[in-house]
């Protein structure tokens with residue numbers, strides 16, 4: 001997954017927010033109607049607004065419900081991940097129109113703008129990884145230092161309107177790539193540099209948690 005959502009250091013996990021997956025009509029499409037918003041850890045202890053690298057392995061989200069955002073990806077059919085990505089991406093432009101979008105709620109949490117830039121880049125990165133899985137034999141994903149990226153690309157100085165457009169487009173691109181996955185392709189394997197192993201199926205469900213959790217971060 002991309003930069004994982006995380007609570008502020010020392011904080012207990014907050015009570016999971018309530019969210020509901022509903023089935024619409026006769027289709028298998030489920031819609032997350034809960035609050036879609038995790039908290040990120042940035043630090044400016046030195047006054048430099050640096051970001052503390054996230055060392056957590058968030059693959060646990062594949063085996064239990066997230067105690068923060070409430071999403072349980074075990075209940076998600078990978079085939080609906082494309083739709084869910086579009087639903088998620090479509091909620092970020094409103095967040096990005098906030099006048100205080102670049103304001104960090106506290107010194108240890110990313111601003112909504114920084115979260116949005118991160119989600120946009122997660123969509124990009126995972127689209128590249130999905131292409132790798134679909135075209136190579138059990139590929140090893142290139143490492144991605146998401147915290148370093150946030151600093152180098154000056155996330156909090158980017159134009160929110162541009163980020164909104166880029167995020168929606170990146171989400172749509174990734175959704176389209178998932179929609180092209182057929183049959184046995186869902187079981188194609190890929191590996192992360194830390195040794196975590198995925199199939200397209202687990203990759204899809206694992207990935208979905210990231211933008212969902214970050215939307216929870218910025219709207220709770």
Ligand SMILES: [Zn+2]
Nearest residue numbers: 066068069213
């Ligand atoms: Zn979560």
